[in-house]
Amino acid sequence: MVLVLVILAPATTSPAHGQPAPVDPLPSWNDGTSKRAIVDFVTRVTKEGVPDFVPIAERIATFDNDGTLWCEQPVYTQAFFAFDRVKQLAAVHPEFKVNEPYRSILEGDQAAMARFGSHEITALLAATHAGMTTDEFNRLASTWLDTARHPRFHQLFKACVYQPQIELLAYLRANQFKTFIVTGGGIDFVRAFAEATYGIPPEQVIGSSTKTRFELRDGKFVLVKLAELNSIDDKVGKPININLHIGRRPILAFGNSDGDLEMLQYTASGAGLRLMLLLHHDDATREYDYDRKSRVGTLDLAWDEAVKQGWLVVSLKDDFKTVFAFEK
Amino acid sequence: MVLVLVILAPATTSPAHGQPAPVDPLPSWNDGTSKRAIVDFVTRVTKEGVPDFVPIAERIATFDNDGTLWCEQPVYTQAFFAFDRVKQLAAVHPEFKVNEPYRSILEGDQAAMARFGSHEITALLAATHAGMTTDEFNRLASTWLDTARHPRFHQLFKACVYQPQIELLAYLRANQFKTFIVTGGGIDFVRAFAEATYGIPPEQVIGSSTKTRFELRDGKFVLVKLAELNSIDDKVGKPININLHIGRRPILAFGNSDGDLEMLQYTASGAGLRLMLLLHHDDATREYDYDRKSRVGTLDLAWDEAVKQGWLVVSLKDDFKTVFAFEK
Numbered sequence: 225m226v227l228v229l230v231i232l233a234p235a236t237t238s239p240a241h242g243q244p245a246p247v248d249p250l251p252s253w254n255d256g257t258s259k260r261a262i263v264d265f266v267t268r269v270t271k272e273g274v275p276d277f278v279p280i281a282e283r284i285a286t287f288d289n290d291g292t293l294w295c296e297q298p299v300y301t302q303a304f305f306a307f308d309r310v311k312q313l314a315a316v317h318p319e320f321k322v323n324e325p326y327r328s329i330l331e332g333d334q335a336a337m338a339r340f341g342s343h344e345i346t347a348l349l350a351a352t353h354a355g356m357t358t359d360e361f362n363r364l365a366s367t368w369l370d371t372a373r374h375p376r377f378h379q380l381f382k383a384c385v386y387q388p389q390i391e392l393l394a395y396l397r398a399n400q401f402k403t404f405i406v407t408g409g410g411i412d413f414v415r416a417f418a419e420a421t422y423g424i425p426p427e428q429v430i431g432s433s434t435k436t437r438f439e440l441r442d443g444k445f446v447l448v449k450l451a452e453l454n455s456i457d458d459k460v461g462k463p464i465n466i467n468l469h470i471g472r473r474p475i476l477a478f479g480n481s482d483g484d485l486e487m488l489q490y491t492a493s494g495a496g497l498r499l500m501l502l503l504h505h506d507d508a509t510r511e512y513d514y515d516r517k518s519r520v521g522t523l524d525l526a527w528d529e530a531v532k533q534g535w536l537v538v539s540l541k542d543d544f545k546t547v548f549a550f551e552k
Numbered sequence: 553m554v555l556v557l558v559i560l561a562p563a564t565t566s567p568a569h570g571q572p573a574p575v576d577p578l579p580s581w582n583d584g585t586s587k588r589a590i591v592d593f594v595t596r597v598t599k600e601g602v603p604d605f606v607p608i609a610e611r612i613a614t615f616d617n618d619g620t621l622w623c624e625q626p627v628y629t630q631a632f633f634a635f636d637r638v639k640q641l642a643a644v645h646p647e648f649k650v651n652e653p654y655r656s657i658l659e660g661d662q663a664a665m666a667r668f669g670s671h672e673i674t675a676l677l678a679a680t681h682a683g684m685t686t687d688e689f690n691r692l693a694s695t696w697l698d699t700a701r702h703p704r705f706h707q708l709f710k711a712c713v714y715q716p717q718i719e720l721l722a723y724l725r726a727n728q729f730k731t732f733i734v735t736g737g738g739i740d741f742v743r744a745f746a747e748a749t750y751g752i753p754p755e756q757v758i759g760s761s762t763k764t765r766f767e768l769r770d771g772k773f774v775l776v777k778l779a780e781l782n783s784i785d786d787k788v789g790k791p792i793n794i795n796l797h798i799g800r801r802p803i804l805a806f807g808n809s810d811g812d813l814e815m816l817q818y819t820a821s822g823a824g825l826r827l828m829l830l831l832h833h834d835d836a837t838r839e840y841d842y843d844r845k846s847r848v849g850t851l852d853l854a855w856d857e858a859v860k861q862g863w864l865v866v867s868l869k870d871d872f873k874t875v876f877a878f879e880k
Contacts (some may be wrong), residue, residue: 281753402755411799415799425609426798426799426800427755427756427797427799427800429799436792436795436796438788438791438792438818444821445791445817445818446821447792447818454796463766463773464763464764464766464775467764467775468739468761468764468782469755469797470754470755471739471740471743471755472754486773489773490766490773492773493773493774
């Protein structure tokens with residue numbers, strides 16, 4: 225009989241006392257409605273014999289990434305990556321200096337960049353995210369993430385992850401949830417750091433993707449990233465891809481924007497107890513204050529629906545005791 | 553400290569003796585080259601400190617389904633499902649009696665059915681696999697699988713799974729491999745039985761898929777299966793979907809036909825120790841004798857490549873001590 229000891233979660237701090245003191249699994253969350261609702265939900269779905277109990281196999285939790293697990297301001301991190309790639313490629317592509325959309329990026333023309341539409345984004349995608357193998361892209365993204373820093377926090381982008389969410393992911397996994405990322409960002413880009421940063425392996429990362437081509441290069445079969453879109457994992461794309469990749473309806477979903485609305489609706493429409501969460505960015509001091517108040521239209525539908533349906537609106541300002549680990 | 557005992561695999565039979573006798577994890581495999589190669593591979597990649605060691609997270613094993621995990625003769629099981637759906641639907645679709653391809657199915661015209669091309673298959677797919685929600689399809693497939701029997705073995709189709717492969721999947725998981733199905737069959741159809749039959753959860757089943765539409769029905773958000781193809785998970789589709797769903801190259805892949813060639817090539821092209829296996833159907837007595845000898849062209853490329861590359865060709869006749877559990 226081979227027995228393997230799996231330590232799920234430490235539950236004691238003072239073994240000297242007869243009574244083990246419970247350790248807070250979510251120390252970076254302030255005590256309040258949000259934290260209590262999360263702990264209550266997890267307690268109820270994991271307690272065998274009660275009506276809310278959910279078998280382990282069905283404990284699927286899906287998290288948006290940009291603005292839910294890490295900072296998405298002043299622009300998506302992946303845009304910084306693409307801009308840096310353009311600067312790098314300009315050395316061998318002198319025409320970038322005169323051709324759009326590269327010229328605006330090289331000149332740091334924020335106003336022009338803010339006007340980029342699908343034509344410019346597609347050109348950028350082709351120039352910076354296609355033509356190489358998936359392995360080569362993974363190396364490019366990993367190398368960039370090892371050094372690239374957030375312009376305001378001066379920390380690595382991959383350090384700009386929300387500490388309360390890291391704890392929540394670990395807490396869910398300790399309760400035998402399977403945690404997934406369902407991101408509008410590029411699946412390959414997020415996979416390059418999700419395992420080390422969030423403890424989420426590549427097979428549990430769902431995201432936007434381009435098509436790939438199977439081919440033989442230097443005697444090895446590889447997949448080459450093409451400039452042709454495969455799937456946009458945003459809005460209705462989220463439940464569609466959740467079904468394609470997971471094949472089960474999540475029982476917990478956490479988002480922060482209108483792009484997450486359909487994922488939250490899909491989660492809410494299942495039978496039994498469910499938890500839908502929406503992160504509200506309302507802290508200009510420690511992070512950013514955006515959403516409805518500062519950017520009318522960006523968080524209208526999801527916010528309205530959250531209020532209407534009684535989903536949990538998590539306030540970054542009030543619910544997050546610590547925002548980033550580097551604050552400490 | 554919460555400790556959970558996970559029993560990985562029984563390793564003793566005679567606790568009365570001082571020395572625990574090792575239990576064979578693959579009792580339905582005959583001792584021979586194939587079994588020894590499998591055990592040797594698993595032993596080498598799981599032994600820490602040796603050059604062949606593979607970290608747990610990278611122990612990805614992918615299995616074809618039809619003809620690799622269960623019987624695919626005389627036709628794919630999913631075709632039987634589609635035919636039975638046509639018969640069921642004929643009650644409310646009297647035009648099926650006169651219109652092709654339904655007429656041939658209702659009349660059991662084998663010769664006509666053998667000539668079905670992509671036009672007929674698409675029509676069948678639309679009639680039998682589309683228009684319902686994913687939940688409804690899951691119920692249809694599950695209900696059918698609970699009663700439908702194989703025409704020759706007179707056993708449930710889901711009992712016509714290869715016992716040695718069930719043991720191999722369990723053996724790999726006991727050694728902390730993550731096991732995936734990568735099937736040319738429909739992803740939703742295979743997910744309807746994979747968890748109970750193979751111990752493989754829906755999120756580890758990759759297959760051919762149709763597009764879905766997110767919509768509100770009776771106050772609940774659902775996904776409706778459309779008659780439009782999303783992905784054919786066969787040939788180059790296999791490595792492409794492995795990358796999309798898993799994001800890592802498998803270190804073990806098991807197939808049985810030309811549809812699996814690219815998955816095997818992709819697996820073989822990674823660094824480090826790899827195991828590529830091809831099941832050869834050469835037993836007309838206990839199962840079927842097909843592949844190269846009886847159906848010229850169906851197993852040419854994969855077979856030739858397996859021989860050329862030294863991949864493991866598993867003989868159903870010689871390597872499987874037991875084929876089906878119901879034989880016992």
